[in-house]
Amino acid sequence: MTTVLEASELVSGYGEVEILHGVSLRLGEGEIVAIIGPNGAGKSTFMKAVFGLLKVKSGTVHLAGEDVTGAGPERIVRKGMGYVPQSENVFPSLTIQENLEMGAFIRRNGLHQRLNEVYELFPDLALRPQLRAGKLSGGQRQMLALARALMLDPKVLLLDEPTASLAPKMVEDIFTTVRNINQNGVAILIVEQNAKEALSICQRAYVLASGYNRLEGTGPELLASEEVGKLYLGA
Amino acid sequence: MAAIVATYGRIRDQLRDYQQLAGQFFSGPGIFLLFLGLGLWALIGRTDAFVIGVVTGSVLALGAIGLTLLYGVLKFAHFAHGDSMMLAAYLAFFALTGVVVGERTDTELLPWTLSDLPAATKPILGLSFGYGLLIAMAIAGVIMAVLFVVLDRLVYRPLRRRGSGIVIFAIASLGIAIAMRSLMLIFWSSFGRFYVPGIRPTTDLPFGIRILTDQIFIFWSALVLAPLIYLILFRTRLGKAMRAMADNPDLALVSGINTDRIVIWTWVIGGALVGIAGVMLALQAQLKPELGFVLLLPLFASTILGGIGSPQGAFVGAMVIGITEEVAVTLGFLSPGYKFSVAFVILILMLFLRPRGLFGAKT
Numbered sequence: 001m002t003t004v005l006e007a008s009e010l011v012s013g014y015g016e017v018e019i020l021h022g023v024s025l026r027l028g029e030g031e032i033v034a035i036i037g038p039n040g041a042g043k044s045t046f047m048k049a050v051f052g053l054l055k056v057k058s059g060t061v062h063l064a065g066e067d068v069t070g071a072g073p074e075r076i077v078r079k080g081m082g083y084v085p086q087s088e089n090v091f092p093s094l095t096i097q098e099n100l101e102m103g104a105f106i107r108r109n110g111l112h113q114r115l116n117e118v119y120e121l122f123p124d125l126a127l128r129p130q131l132r133a134g135k136l137s138g139g140q141r142q143m144l145a146l147a148r149a150l151m152l153d154p155k156v157l158l159l160d161e162p163t164a165s166l167a168p169k170m171v172e173d174i175f176t177t178v179r180n181i182n183q184n185g186v187a188i189l190i191v192e193q194n195a196k197e198a199l200s201i202c203q204r205a206y207v208l209a210s211g212y213n214r215l216e217g218t219g220p221e222l223l224a225s226e227e228v229g230k231l232y233l234g235a
Numbered sequence: 236m237a238a239i240v241a242t243y244g245r246i247r248d249q250l251r252d253y254q255q256l257a258g259q260f261f262s263g264p265g266i267f268l269l270f271l272g273l274g275l276w277a278l279i280g281r282t283d284a285f286v287i288g289v290v291t292g293s294v295l296a297l298g299a300i301g302l303t304l305l306y307g308v309l310k311f312a313h314f315a316h317g318d319s320m321m322l323a324a325y326l327a328f329f330a331l332t333g334v335v336v337g338e339r340t341d342t343e344l345l346p347w348t349l350s351d352l353p354a355a356t357k358p359i360l361g362l363s364f365g366y367g368l369l370i371a372m373a374i375a376g377v378i379m380a381v382l383f384v385v386l387d388r389l390v391y392r393p394l395r396r397r398g399s400g401i402v403i404f405a406i407a408s409l410g411i412a413i414a415m416r417s418l419m420l421i422f423w424s425s426f427g428r429f430y431v432p433g434i435r436p437t438t439d440l441p442f443g444i445r446i447l448t449d450q451i452f453i454f455w456s457a458l459v460l461a462p463l464i465y466l467i468l469f470r471t472r473l474g475k476a477m478r479a480m481a482d483n484p485d486l487a488l489v490s491g492i493n494t495d496r497i498v499i500w501t502w503v504i505g506g507a508l509v510g511i512a513g514v515m516l517a518l519q520a521q522l523k524p525e526l527g528f529v530l531l532l533p534l535f536a537s538t539i540l541g542g543i544g545s546p547q548g549a550f551v552g553a554m555v556i557g558i559t560e561e562v563a564v565t566l567g568f569l570s571p572g573y574k575f576s577v578a579f580v581i582l583i584l585m586l587f588l589r590p591r592g593l594f595g596a597k598t
Contacts, residue, residue: 034401051489053489072488073488073489073491074488074491074492074493074494077489077490077491078491084487085486085489087487088483088485089486089488090486091479091482091483091486091487092431092482092483092596093478093481093482093596094475094478094479094482098475098478098479100477101472101475102476102479102490102492103490105472105476105490105491105492106491106492134596136352138292154490
């Protein structure tokens with residue numbers, strides 16, 4: 001399997017505070033890979049560092065074989081990686097359609113075709129394209145955030161806790177959508193608090209703790225692992 | 236006794252319900268109806284003051300639209316806006332006449348000015364000025380746009396990178412305002428000037444009202460520019476990106492929007508607006524360095540009244556402030572020198588009843 005995203009020995013953090021002390025990870029083409037771990041493990045920080053939102057002190061990030069370490073988010077977006085932040089991930093005063101247009105801001109042509117494709121994936125959004133995003137419920141916002149990130153037809157999608165603080169029914173819908181997106185050929189790296197659920201939809205997963213790689217394996221392996229169970233699943 | 240207590244409790248609850256209802260009414264449709272009613276009353280009862288108020292409001296609107304745009308996208312109070320308008324007015328004056336203050340009297344600094352264009356100062360459309368001033372206004376707009384972009388590079392961008400708070404930005408812009416005013420004083424001194432000296436042509440409106448033809452021109456400029464800015468913000472790719480940035484700059488960045496470029500465009504549009512607004516201000520009043528700073532308070536009042544980031548709000552807010560200022564003077568208890576205080580009264584009322592402004596987004 002070809003690797004689309006590879007981070008090796010990534011060291012990063014906020015300002016002087018180092019959160020990641022050397023995290024490595026590999027995402028293959030068409031894979032769903034989950035990152036789980038306790039609070040403060042550096043999961044979200046890792047995403048931000050990979051996406052160029054944080055300064056990388058050492059280590060490298062390769063996207064489809066190309067070194068993108070230290071490139072800003074707007075360059076990384078052009079190379080085919082999308083990112084959905086955990087919160088505040090829609091433009092509330094813009095309409096649904098405008099949110100999607102902003103997702104495709106750097107796209108020069110084929111906007112309408114892509115809009116239709118994305119609306120097909122998210123039929124709920126297609127119902128009221130002129131509705132302001134601020135009026136959407138938490139789950140709908142999350143859907144819109146996913147849709148926005150898909151507007152550029154990315155090869156890789158980074159999802160930072162897409163189900164945080166959502167109702168169980170909505171969590172189910174989000175995971176179904178994530179699986180659908182993946183089946184359309186997008187490799188997905190997902191950070192999840194909801195570890196059990198995440199492990200059941202991913203092919204492989206990484207367990208982070210205190211800014212280091214702790215464990216790594218397939219979903220079923222980690223689900224069965226006693227250490228993961230004890231540490232993070234509360235079993 | 237128990238019956239009295241019960242009745243009292245019931246009345247109190249009822250009263251609270253009424254208060255809540257009244258609050259909802261005045262923070263929603265009530266405030267619009269209030270302004271509409273006052274506006275209609277002023278239109279019928281104080282027609283002269285109303286018309287002048289609309290002209291004052293137009294000048295304010297041109298400034299407030301730029302201010303609200305900068306406030307919305309860059310998230311800081313641009314205290315240099317009033318002085319920028321006056322500086323633009325002087326730049327247009329300079330392009331037109333080439334005049335700066337000399338040792339004893341004015342001297343012409345430029346060997347060639349716009350006035351030397353054929354028939355550039357011959358009045359057009361019954362106005363007091365010729366097409367030369369319109370070209371001068373365009374030049375002033377371009378210079379202000381460039382100046383704003385340069386100032387952003389030198390002053391505001393370093394502050395942004397450092398993550399400075401809004402107070403630091405506001406103080407920095409206040410410093411720039413003072414620098415601009417000092418430059419105007421150095422080059423053109425403190426006495427009032429006009430683009431065209433002498434008596435200006437007037438136009439008769441219905442109901443026996445006579446105003447300067449220039450003032451009709453000012454009103455039309457505001458009436459054309461406000462919808463134009465609205466269309467830019469809501470119908471163009473750039474405008475939508477500006478609104479996206481106003482909403483959430485971090486998300487704009489991860490969406491691949493080049494936020495630095497959006498900031499530059501915001502300043503360019505702001506500069507162009509300041510160029511037009513400044514010339515209109517000088518046409519309505521005169522060229523005088525301190526006029527810009529005096530205008531700052533009603534400008535901010537208009538912006539906040541209309542709802543920050545909303546050009547249609549800035550327009551309506553400016554009209555409310557402009558009309559109320561002029562009409563309040565006719566009531567007799569307020570000396571014209573204090574008319575700017577009216578802006579504050581309306582502002583306080585607005586912040587009390589509806590803090591997000593007339594057209595501001597709910598937060």
